[in-house]
Amino acid sequence: MDHSTLVFASVFPVLALSHTTPTPIATPDLGYTAPGGSFGSPHAGRNVEAQGQGQHRAVKRGLAWSCATRFLSLPKNSSLAPKPQRTREVVEALNYLLVGEGRSEDGKEEGLVQWYTNECRLHFAKHIRAGLEQLWRKEIELEHSWDILDETQRAFEHVQGVYLEPFLEHILPYLQQDTSSSTVRPRRPTQMIEDSADAAPWKFRRDLHAIFAHCLPSQRYTKSLSYVLYDAGCRLFRIYIRHDGIQPRMTPENTREFRQRMTTLLQGLERVGLGGDSAQEAFAHAMNKLLDSFITSHYLKVDWYSKKSIVPHLKMWIQDGFCPLVELVLECLRCEQSSILPTEVSAWQEMALGRLGRARVDSLFDFVINWHKSLGAILDIKEYLNVAGAKQHLTSSFSQQISRRLLHPGATSTYILNIYISIIRSFHELEPKGVLLERVARPIRRYLKEREDTARIIISSLLTDLSDETGSKFSSNSELSYEIASEMAQPFANYGQEADEELNWGDMNWQPLPQDASPEYKKSKVEDVIWFLLTLWERDDFINELRNILGDHLLRCQDPEYEREIRLLELIKLRLGDDKMQACEVMLRDVLDSNRINASIRATITSSTSPALATPDRRSREPQTPEGLRPRTPRPRRPTATSHLAPSTSSQVQPVSLTLNAQILSSFFWPLLRDDTFRVPAQIDTLQKEYESRFERIKGMRKLRWMDALGEGSITLDFDDRTEEFDRLTSWQISVVYAFQPQPSEEHAAKKRAGKGGEGVARNVQQLEEMLEMDEGLVRQALAFWVGKSVLREVSHDTYAVIEKLPSKSTLANADHEAAAAAEELAAVQAAETNAVKSQSDLLSEKKDIYTAFIVGMLTNQGNMPVQRIAMMMRMMVQGGFPFGIDEVKGLLGEMEAGGKVVGLGGDVWGVRK
């Protein structure tokens, strides 16, 4: 014992330091006597009044002390060795020390109980502690925690038994005896229990437990216990996805047995004093994790079929599964409060709901994709939204998912649109007010707006008929969205009442805006998917786009009644208001009116029949109806009379009637249309002239301009060995093949050639260009088409001939076949690129010369300029406007630089090359 410890002990009595070992019987060691002190303990004498009576008592006490301590001292090995019998001497000593005069007085002398406690402590430290420390020194592996805890608990229990037995047997009876006769001291009423006999065993136990608890590394103990409880919970609830990564056994365990084991352990731990705060803390940890595990393992599955929320079930589990377990454990640990309050249950339910919701939100995107099957999960999230902070979490998490999984260049616009629609629908279910939707959809809308093809996809999908060829049209990468089309197919609800609902004072169902709504929140009809799509853009932009697409669509449309188009236009007018829609309405009116004009012009033609031009209308054989009133087929796009023509012989005998149907457009309101010009077949040309003159006669002061490239027709080709029919070909395709007919001058030559190889008239590209005054590109496109149809064959470079007789020889046939396949592909690609409406890029390339000249002139006059300025000047100055941006200007400048006209001076500044 070093000096400083001694100094410390002299001021603050430390029991461990002053502990006396029992004195042997033979040579009673009465300790040392300090001057003026007495026997007994080192400190015993210090505070005793140095009086005679005191002296005497001290001696007596010393004797009794040594006797009692000798009796009570613990054996070295902790087994319960039979104690020596209490002798009379011992009884007297005990009696004297515990209840008699030798009793310690208010801590001035060491009491026997204190001594015994100390003895236990020392004994424990000497003999037991080492073993336990050995057990707990290292990290406890998870699977051993049960065993170690068991073992520890057993060891403690045993030791506790050993320590308690002498105490209960030899000390307690005296104390109890004493209390029954003593009176309660009024001096310290509050702490009276400490002095009473009941308090003694409690205190002793507490001290013991403190010793036990002290010898274990507390954190490690808490962790192990927490794990054990978690494990128990997992097994009891048959959780199979666990935090610890342990795979559960396949065979279900006997939960009853297991519950028993857990209860025993807990009760045991509680008995040895390990069930205090730390155990409760461990328990709280365990239950926390257990809740998570349970939700992950049992509730993360989505019920794709019954589409029900699992929240009620979860709540039930909390109440009927989780709470009883908690109660059981609390009871085992003998907590002060062993029953669970209803508020706690609901708090736990909310907690569980929060966790479930968070887990669900993490995969919300998948649920949206799988809408409507994921309804159950969405309903779960809906419940979750009532939890505080849930909305923020949902918004941020979902936005993240969207930006990671949806808004990237890899996703097609159609896909994004489809997902957007799913989002609209599922969020409508989630929160009918639409605040969340608005928040979540903002990035999608912004992104969709940036994509060029969005408007086209939306509008063409809106115009698609669901019923025909559904399977082929809506493949994953197609330009049509099934979702939009089906949305369109739904009945036409009345969305007309656009009146400001906020000002409708009579509205008894008025509700204030949701408090979390953003300023631009509008009370939208959330379920109206089309409304969302149509409001993606500024109205003007959208209507412009609509005009282009509708124009193209109307020209291609096959339905003479234009039902879908009318419907779409009405729908858009309802939702976006009908101003600014003039162009679209005019276009629609044009195509509808064209039917009537056709009819009336045809009527004038038939009445003034000039046999050379118009052979009798074949419809005149049908029951005659007034032309203007014919409702369904005023202008059949598909020839109704194909059956008449099918047998080739009859078609040759009968003079084939040819009708010209025209669509008369109000060019001002249509988007810019293709106006490549070329020579249409002479026959058509005459008809067109005739039509034109009649039109001009009916509508005074008006001229017609034929847009040759937009026409289409159906033809029959008669070869030497076969007859083929083609419907709905473009005008230039017909014109090209028409040009392959032998000219009167060639008739003879063609006949001669027809003999070998089965080839008819041959023409090369240049000839065709001259004959038809057609663009080379168009000529080649048409040629590719006809090669694809096995009508033409490329006999030498750029020269094509008609295949009058299909080759029978296999090699030639194969070659033809291959060439046809290749050409067909080419033609298909090219056809996809041709549109009736001019695209921006067409426009740019068309006007390139003007623009280049303008730029050169401007740069020459005004010196070098940055690109922005050039673009700005062009927008202001170029005749007819300059609808392009800086990028196009840069492109133009690049081309001009390559052509040596301008030179880049760096930093976006350009100048004229000198």
Place this chain on the structure above:
Amino acid sequence: MKVTIREWNAVAAWRWDMPDDDVCGICRNPYDSTCSKCKFPGDECPLLLGVCNHSFHMHCIFSWLKQESSQEKCPMCRQPFKSKSQDATAATDNQTPAQAPDTSPI
């Protein structure tokens, strides 16, 4: 090979028989467009050519002529406005029975 055309659907654009990029002197809209009140061009919003060779949308010039201050003069040249007679025939032409009733000028 013989090509027989069975059917031909052509597309044509109509224009008023007026010089290009000229606008109605009153509403400043191109002739091919409508006056500011109409929706559909053509039959519903015809042009009217005066003897002074100034032409306007019919609705535009009518509403102009109705005003007191116009004194029935052409707004361009201040001569008394009279429509050319040929226009009258054209107008009657417009109302031939072949025309469906709803497209006739108002």
